[in-house]
Amino acid sequence: MNQVIDRGFFKLEEQSSSESSRTSREKIWTLTLNVSGEKVNKLSTKVMSQFKALLPELEALGSESKIDALILLSGKPGQFIAGADLELIQSVSSPEQAEELSREGQKLMDCWEDLSFPTVAAIEGPALGGGCEFSLASTAILMSNDPVARMGLPEVLLGLIPGMGGTIRLPRKIGLTGALDLILTGRTLNANQAYQIGLIEGSLPQQGFKDSVIQWTRKNLQSMKAGNRLAKVPKMPLLGEVGGSFRSFFEKSPIQSLILNQVQKRILAKTKGHYPAPFEILNVIRSTQVGYGEKLRGKARSLALEREAQGFGKVATTEISKNLIRLFFLTEKMKKSNGLQSGLLVPEHRIEKAVVLGAGVMGGGIAQLFAEKEISTRMKDVHLQALSAGIQSAAKIFKKNVKKRKLTQRQYLQKLNLIAPVMDYSGFSSVDVVVEAVVENMDLKKKLFAELEEKVQINCVMASNTSSLSISEMQVGLKYPDRLVGMHFFNPVSKMPLIEVIRGEKTSDSVVASIFQFSKKLGKTPIVVKDSPGFLVNRLLASYLNEAVYLVADGVSIPEIDRILLKFGMPMGPMELIDEVGVDVGQKVSQILYEAFGERLKPCSLNAKVVAAGRLGKKNGKGLYEYQGSQKTKVFDPKVEEIIEFKSSPSIFSEEEVLDRCLLPMINEAARCLEEEIVQSASEIDLGMIMGMGFPPFRGGLLRFADTLGIDTVVQRLKKYQAKSGVRFEPSIPLMKRAQNGQKFY
Numbered sequence: 109m110n111q112v113i114d115r116g117f118f119k120l121e122e123q124s125s126s127e128s129s130r131t132s133r134e135k136i137w138t139l140t141l142n143v144s145g146e147k148v149n150k151l152s153t154k155v156m157s158q159f160k161a162l163l164p165e166l167e168a169l170g171s172e173s174k175i176d177a178l179i180l181l182s183g184k185p186g187q188f189i190a191g192a193d194l195e196l197i198q199s200v201s202s203p204e205q206a207e208e209l210s211r212e213g214q215k216l217m218d219c220w221e222d223l224s225f226p227t228v229a230a231i232e233g234p235a236l237g238g239g240c241e242f243s244l245a246s247t248a249i250l251m252s253n254d255p256v257a258r259m260g261l262p263e264v265l266l267g268l269i270p271g272m273g274g275t276i277r278l279p280r281k282i283g284l285t286g287a288l289d290l291i292l293t294g295r296t297l298n299a300n301q302a303y304q305i306g307l308i309e310g311s312l313p314q315q316g317f318k319d320s321v322i323q324w325t326r327k328n329l330q331s332m333k334a335g336n337r338l339a340k341v342p343k344m345p346l347l348g349e350v351g352g353s354f355r356s357f358f359e360k361s362p363i364q365s366l367i368l369n370q371v372q373k374r375i376l377a378k379t380k381g382h383y384p385a386p387f388e389i390l391n392v393i394r395s396t397q398v399g400y401g402e403k404l405r406g407k408a409r410s411l412a413l414e415r416e417a418q419g420f421g422k423v424a425t426t427e428i429s430k431n432l433i434r435l436f437f438l439t440e441k442m443k444k445s446n447g448l449q450s451g452l453l454v455p456e457h458r459i460e461k462a463v464v465l466g467a468g469v470m471g472g473g474i475a476q477l478f479a480e481k482e483i484s485t486r487m488k489d490v491h492l493q494a495l496s497a498g499i500q501s502a503a504k505i506f507k508k509n510v511k512k513r514k515l516t517q518r519q520y521l522q523k524l525n526l527i528a529p530v531m532d533y534s535g536f537s538s539v540d541v542v543v544e545a546v547v548e549n550m551d552l553k554k555k556l557f558a559e560l561e562e563k564v565q566i567n568c569v570m571a572s573n574t575s576s577l578s579i580s581e582m583q584v585g586l587k588y589p590d591r592l593v594g595m596h597f598f599n600p601v602s603k604m605p606l607i608e609v610i611r612g613e614k615t616s617d618s619v620v621a622s623i624f625q626f627s628k629k630l631g632k633t634p635i636v637v638k639d640s641p642g643f644l645v646n647r648l649l650a651s652y653l654n655e656a657v658y659l660v661a662d663g664v665s666i667p668e669i670d671r672i673l674l675k676f677g678m679p680m681g682p683m684e685l686i687d688e689v690g691v692d693v694g695q696k697v698s699q700i701l702y703e704a705f706g707e708r709l710k711p712c713s714l715n716a717k718v719v720a721a722g723r724l725g726k727k728n729g730k731g732l733y734e735y736q737g738s739q740k741t742k743v744f745d746p747k748v749e750e751i752i753e754f755k756s757s758p759s760i761f762s763e764e765e766v767l768d769r770c771l772l773p774m775i776n777e778a779a780r781c782l783e784e785e786i787v788q789s790a791s792e793i794d795l796g797m798i799m800g801m802g803f804p805p806f807r808g809g810l811l812r813f814a815d816t817l818g819i820d821t822v823v824q825r826l827k828k829y830q831a832k833s834g835v836r837f838e839p840s841i842p843l844m845k846r847a848q849n850g851q852k853f854y
């Protein structure tokens with residue numbers, strides 16, 4: 109009779125010998141973690157305290173020689189350990205408290221590592237953060253080749269550093285360069301990738317995974333006990349290792365220092381110093397470079413781990429980390445939602461086959477995305493040339509992915525073949541969704557939707573990618589207006605993560621929910637937005653870009669404005685962004701918003717001069733900047749100052765003033781959007797601005813930033829600018845009400 113010991117979420121179980129090894133006497137046990145009431149296993153306080161209580165029992169079993177090897181498993185199919193409990197980390201308020209949290213976790217991992225018998229982490233799902241660190245403290249790691257099994261240390265994406273020994277154990281197992289890559293990018297690996305770099309000892313088939321793990325453990329028991337390396341030796345040398353020996357002990361080798369210095373430079377260029385976690389990771393790794401190529405024990409391990417705990421304490425309570433964790437929770441919430449405010453479950457349309465109408469900039473991008481996600485797509489245009497350009501632009505994106513080894517040549521061809529270019533309506537009767545991306549013209553769009561109604565089946569959803577036209581207006585005259593919805597992608601489609609799902613007056617719940625879910629399936633972040641001019645993002649963006657242009661008119665130079673906003677953390681300055689969008693396109697959108705909302709969004713006349721001079725932006729090589737060569741390198745062209753008759757201001761604008769003028773009107777407009785229920789919550793505005801315009805994530809989003817400034821301060825400063833520059837800065841009533849009531853956005 110096999111022994112079973114139940115300890116809360118943990119179950120310890122002796123495994124009987126298999127038929128083939130009935131004669132063998134190895135005593136293999138499994139330890140299964142299954143946190144009840146949760147979809148995934150997280151390392152919460154309760155889990156950790158149960159584990160702590162279990163450790164002496166494990167040690168006793170070992171000393172009584174009742175156990176030869178222990179396999180750590182998840183009791184949830186397709187899961188392992190998804191990481192630490194982020195709510196717990198979020199609630200920590202002082203660096204000392206955070207350090208202590210890290211120390212507690214490290215101690216448990218040390219005890220696991222020090223057990224007198226080998227341990228094997230058997231991973232069938234996400235082993236992230238703490239889950240990955242738990243595995244690293246095991247003698248061996250085995251992974252299922254199911255794609256859901258992934259390993260990684262994504263802490264850096266949350267403004268954190270690994271705090272349970274990850275920064276110490278990973279470089280020792282896979283070498284410095286591989287470890288830096290994983291810890292600094294937060295990327296995750298599947299079984300094959302993990303095996304190739306020597307992170308795991310084996311990749312096993314998903315079918316019969318547990319049995320194979322037990323078999324593997326029996327087979328490799330002696331080698332594990334002897335401390336032999338069973339994982340592949342990474343191609344990149346383990347720094348500190350010479351001639352294949354894993355015993356050398358190099359401290360601060362010049363190559364290591366060189367690599368660390370190079371990486372530091374790259375991080376600085378990429379983060380512009382806004383994110384402290386990557387630097388802290390480097391500092392921890394830099395100051396714990398001992399014993400590469402072998403497991404650390406004793407004092408060396410304690411010292412190294414203590415340095416990690418201090419690093420964790422430093423970053424875990426920063427505003428930056430709190431903002432990034434909040435953002436993570438927001439996206440998780442979105443993943444669980446179907447986009448309906450009521451939360452009601454409604455029948456959803458199945459979307460497997462699609463049509464994209466229009467093969468231009470957006471149509472080509474949307475078709476590529478659909479094919480990428482294995483959705484069979486017909487792309488229709490009235491011009492053969494446009495179709496050919498659309499296919500070419502899709503191919504270009506796929507080819508880039510082949511180059512980055514994200515796709516094989518075969519997969520690239522298979523995916524590209526999913527896009528069928530057509531000039532007629534053949535095959536339309538079997539599709540589930542049509543996304544319209546033809547030129548921005550209401551009459552044309554209405555005519556096309558009326559035609560489409562006759563060609564598609566009754567359940568087909570019709571979506572428009574319009575950036576400024578009313579969805580409700582497009583519904584007028586349709587037989588089934590309830591199936592028309594806005595699906596607003598951002599340019600470039602392959603890179604921009606946001607989709608605004610626009611609910612027209614007559615759009616049904618079921619269609620909103622279907623497009624919301626479909627957007628997630630495409631790997632995007634959807635937000636449901638009311639049908640109103642500029643929807644959410646373009647309306648706020650217009651107030652931002654408009655004010656930046658007014659600043660130029662007031663005498664702040666184009667490069668200076670961009671420099672200040674880049675320093676604030678925007679991915680590109682507003683002037684460069686205007687060029688990206690197209691100076692002419694921006695001008696049109698601004699005009700529409702001016703007509704809708706009046707004087708406060710009146711466009712500055714300056715851009716009209718740039719358009720009149722034929723400078724349309726990056727697309728034709730000249731806009732507010734000039735774009736040179738095949739790489740379209742941005743350079744400042746003083747000629748543009750002649751065109752706009754630029755006069756540098758005699759009164760010097762401070763950086764704060766430039767930031768205020770660009771950002772405060774956006775906050776003001778966002779307060780109006782909330783009042784008008786363009787979206788339902790401040791968090792949707794923040795998500796929209798981060799995903800749709802690249803508002804710096806570490807600032808937590810536009811309204812979170814407003815809260816940090818203080819609503820009263822925002823109102824007072826707006827009033828100051830209103831006195832100088834008029835109605836564009838007039839504080840909105842909802843914002844003033846908030847200030848009066850001392851009410852924040854969060």
Ligand SMILES: NC(=O)c1ccc[n+]([C@@H]2O[C@H](COP(=O)([O-])OP(=O)(O)OC[C@H]3O[C@@H](n4cnc5c(N)ncnc54)[C@H](O)[C@@H]3O)[C@@H](O)[C@H]2O)c1
Nearest residue numbers: 466467468469470471489490494545546547548574575599
């Ligand atoms: N470009 C952007 O940044 C952006 C971003 C979001 C949304 N949008 C919206 O997407 C839509 C398309 O914009 P774009 O930039 O791709 O325009 P585009 O000019 O690059 O492409 C439009 C395409 O539609 C085709 N077309 C015209 N009439 C057609 C018809 N009857 N049937 C089929 N195809 C037809 C044209 O031949 C052209 O290839 C517009 O509504 C625009 O507002 C654009």
